[in-house]
Amino acid sequence: MQFGFLVEQVLIGIATGAIYAIIAVGLNLIFGTMNVLNMAHGSAIMIGSFGVLLSYYVGVENFWIGCAVGIVLAFLTGLLVERVAVRPMKGNWWNTKIATIGMAFVLENLVTVITEGRPQLYPRPFNPVYYVVYGDIKTPGGTLIEISNIQLMLIALSILMVVGMVLFLYRTATGKAIRVVAQSPDIARCVGIDVKRTIVVGFAVSATLAGIAGILNGVTFGSTYSFIGFQLILKGIVVLIVAGIGNMRGCLWVGMLLGVIESLSVGLGESTYRDFIAYSGMVLVLVFRPWGLFGEEGRVQREV
């Protein structure tokens, strides 16, 4: 096994892990405000990724305009989910969970019908350029490490988004309101916070992040399909649980760790073990640290 190959796998892993991190951060935001696992988060991921294709389909063949369409559609999906599958449940944990699952099935099957279930090719923002990080391209058989501009963009964006989310939650009035609602809706009302509005904002922000994750995933794998959301939300949940619910920075680290583990197991020829490794790792964490690697002890007893 070549050293250069290993490093490349790690870099690819970090880039895909970054997507998991963004998804987990979005889930975390809703879990934080509503104490609810939003199972329709995957729909916003899927709709975000298809938004880009939609704009190409109607003839606007510009990747960045497509991104804007995807993000707006994901944002609207978030508002729709909140209005239809969350607000009418009046805070009932189980009902909300089932309703959001139902919502996810409706949206994802709708897109399956439209696309006839076929995977769709995904456009690229720019042509990939590979930069040599280590070694010499002219030496055949020597150690060579390369990274593409697209991978760099993915890593940079995900770090930016997690940092942005932490700043939003800890520095802005809206972010503070979200944290207060998460800890006590009654106290939130008593200090003048409009809880209903705050929850809507939480869903909108979360779904926007999901849309961005969907687009990044499409770019990374060069294609998307109608059930991409279901596949990715599972990874997001693993990251959220392993990181510890409520911890944004933890999501970044664990997301990238999961990406690297996956990419190494594929790279080492053990692709069948990919999910086995990821999920057994999650179970181990749950057994020994039920509150997660970065979470706060005691938080785990709060719900259900």
Next chain:
Amino acid sequence: MTDARPILKVTDLDVRYGAVTAASGVSLEVRKGEIVALLGPNGAGKTSVLKAIMGLNKQANGVVEYFDGTKTHRIDKMETHEMAKLGIANIPSSEIVLPRMNVEENLEVGGRFLYSDMSFVRKRMDELFMRFPILRERRKQAAATLSGGEQRQLAVARGLMCEPKLMLLDEPSLGLAPILLRDLFATLKRIRDEFGVEMLIVEQNVNKALEIADRAYVMRIGSIDFHGPAKEVAASERLRDAYLGS
């Protein structure tokens, strides 16, 4: 005659949970400068009435009026977060503090969403830290790690952040050791004397509440049994009857 106008006036309030009536026909008022206690045995409906006034229970009917010194507001159909802007500080008993925020943040939260001027919020925080020195000592500590007495103090201080005219307190003494309880009630009385904040207090500890209250209402199975000046209520046979049943 503006002084005669009550700060808080509740008329014919009914509270229901589904088919169960928790309180019916409750009328009470808090006048200028008063601390009013709402007393009664367990299950009499005191907390239900207070939650309804706070707007935290939507299944309530009745007229609740609040006079802010210049204008009378109907607050029975108002959302709780809008009441905070009128100068009503609600201090519920179920959740006292925000456990995962530190003392300073807990205090800041009391003013941050009501005033756009952060320097004013900070000034107000400093004033309250002067008044509650134990909170200043613990300002960087997570609220969950405070003792029960300190948490109650923090809740009261958070309520004071909005410069309230009226404070509604639900069982402030819940879970407090006797010595802390005395401190807390002394603090409440001082707040009334110095800031002129009127208070409506729901309380289990009848003796302590009657020591600081000007007037008291006694509830029994969902309605007001009788009311009067605190001293008279304290001496009355009916108070004992309400608690022991007869």
